[in-house]
Amino acid sequence: MAIYKVGVVGAGTMGAGIAQVISYNGIPVVLKEVNDEFLKKGVAAIQRVYEARVAKGRMTPEDLKKQMSLVTPTTSYDAFKEVDLVIEAVPEILKIKEEVFRSLDAACPEGTILATNTSALSISALAALTRRPAKVIGMHFFYPAHVMKLVEVIPGLDTSSETADEVMTFAESLRKIPVKVQECPGFLVNRLLMPYLNEAVLCLEEGPATVEEIDQAIKALGWPMGPFTLIDALGMDVCAEAGKVLWAGYGDRMHPARLWSRLLELKRLGRKSGAGFYNYAGVGPTEPGRVDEVLTQEIRKLSTGAKPAVGFTPERLMFLVANEAVLALQEQVSSASEIEMGVIAGLGYPASKGGLLHYADSVGIDTLVEGLDRFTKALGFRFHPAHKLRTMAHAGYLGVKTKRGFFTY
Numbered sequence: 239m240a241i242y243k244v245g246v247v248g249a250g251t252m253g254a255g256i257a258q259v260i261s262y263n264g265i266p267v268v269l270k271e272v273n274d275e276f277l278k279k280g281v282a283a284i285q286r287v288y289e290a291r292v293a294k295g296r297m298t299p300e301d302l303k304k305q306m307s308l309v310t311p312t313t314s315y316d317a318f319k320e321v322d323l324v325i326e327a328v329p330e331i332l333k334i335k336e337e338v339f340r341s342l343d344a345a346c347p348e349g350t351i352l353a354t355n356t357s358a359l360s361i362s363a364l365a366a367l368t369r370r371p372a373k374v375i376g377m378h379f380f381y382p383a384h385v386m387k388l389v390e391v392i393p394g395l396d397t398s399s400e401t402a403d404e405v406m407t408f409a410e411s412l413r414k415i416p417v418k419v420q421e422c423p424g425f426l427v428n429r430l431l432m433p434y435l436n437e438a439v440l441c442l443e444e445g446p447a448t449v450e451e452i453d454q455a456i457k458a459l460g461w462p463m464g465p466f467t468l469i470d471a472l473g474m475d476v477c478a479e480a481g482k483v484l485w486a487g488y489g490d491r492m493h494p495a496r497l498w499s500r501l502l503e504l505k506r507l508g509r510k511s512g513a514g515f516y517n518y519a520g521v522g523p524t525e526p527g528r529v530d531e532v533l534t535q536e537i538r539k540l541s542t543g544a545k546p547a548v549g550f551t552p553e554r555l556m557f558l559v560a561n562e563a564v565l566a567l568q569e570q571v572s573s574a575s576e577i578e579m580g581v582i583a584g585l586g587y588p589a590s591k592g593g594l595l596h597y598a599d600s601v602g603i604d605t606l607v608e609g610l611d612r613f614t615k616a617l618g619f620r621f622h623p624a625h626k627l628r629t630m631a632h633a634g635y636l637g638v639k640t641k642r643g644f645f646t647y
């Protein structure tokens with residue numbers, strides 16, 4: 239089934255971006271909001287993306303008009319009688335999403351695929367509200383949707399393979415990089431990202447290194463930015479919320495560091511509130527923040543006075559996140575190549591390094607297991623190595639040095 243026309247529900251941060259991407263690729267899109275005011279805002283946001291392209295000479299004003307004419311704003315579901323696919327991007331509130339899914343099920347032809355951009359709610363549960371669970375799926379775009387290439391495609395328990403294939407093909411037609419992910423808390427990217435960020439915060443809390451030292455050590459490994467710069471950019475509230483979802487889903491191995499809630503209490507939400515791990519007072523939107531005393535004092539208050547169990551090394555973060563990638567592989571959340579794609583296109587890990595499973599191969603699977611065992615003893619069971627790693631180590635799949643590991647060399 240080809241996708242000739244798409245519906246997007248919600249014209250906020252994500253919905254407007256998604257509608258822009260669809261229209262940019264020549265596909266008509268019906269954009270629904272609750273009222274004209276929100277609709278206008280959404281349409282203006284789409285227009286701004288196109289205007290920026292015109293200003294850079296990447297498209298003509300005529301093209302802008304043509305692409306904008308593909309977007310049909312509406313406040314009703316009437317026009318959804320003709321859409322082949324709907325992408326729901328309403329707020330992350332179960333009640334609202336449930337109501338939208340019931341309305342979509344009633345308004346759309348039975349062949350229409352219903353996709354949700356949810357970050358954390360259950361796709362299978364939303365599917366169960368409809369008469370077409372085989373045609374309900376997760377389609378998780380990243381912010382900003384017009385820039386970020388990765389789209390996680392998440393089939394629910396009842397989603398048919400045809401639906402998943404159609405949505406993968408559709409995402410490719412938008413010139414995105416779709417990665418198929420089995421439904422699990424955090425899907426793939428947030429499942430890897432959040433424990434890694436949390437470990438950085440735990441390091442800071444325990445005191446073996448400062449915000450700047452940790453950020454610099456991680457940047458030196460090729461990441462585009464350090465964990466604290468990233469948290470400040472994403473928003474402390476957004477990260478803490480995602481962290482809670484993972485804690486609920488995976489239990490205490492993802493227990494959040496105490497500093498998260500303390501910084502939330504202090505309304506240090508990151509760059510958007512003027513301070514987070516860094517202070518952004520008087521700093522331009524693209525300039526780095528400054529280390530400030532308030533944070534240092536908060537860390538001191540949380541300190542037990544005990545000597546840190548281990549000194550800081552970037553391996554503490556890297557081994558933890560590489561192990562999580564192996565756990566995801568072991569659970570068949572995604573294939574090895576899709577995990578690597580998610581790490582590169584979703585987390586910004588340098589493509590030249592291949593991804594986290596390639597990192598494991600280059601460190602050596604035996605070295606990774608030994609390191610994780612050492613961290614487990616010193617810091618706790620969250621470092622417990624995935625059993626796949628031990629099996630590989632025993633069988634001589636040691637990575638680059640034996641020419642076979644997760645990949646062959």
Ligand SMILES: NC(=O)c1ccc[n+]([C@@H]2O[C@H](COP(=O)([O-])OP(=O)(O)OC[C@H]3O[C@@H](n4cnc5c(N)ncnc54)[C@H](O)[C@@H]3O)[C@@H](O)[C@H]2O)c1
Binds near residue numbers: 338
């Ligand atoms: N913001 C992000 O960085 C991000 C990234 C990935 C995924 N998501 C997910 O995308 C979804 C949307 O998030 P957002 O940040 O764009 O939210 P948002 O609050 O910016 O936008 C949601 C929009 O939906 C509209 N809306 C509410 N009920 C509606 C209805 N019945 N019909 C039509 N429109 C309705 C609201 O008026 C609002 O404009 C959430 O599920 C979120 O978890 C967000």
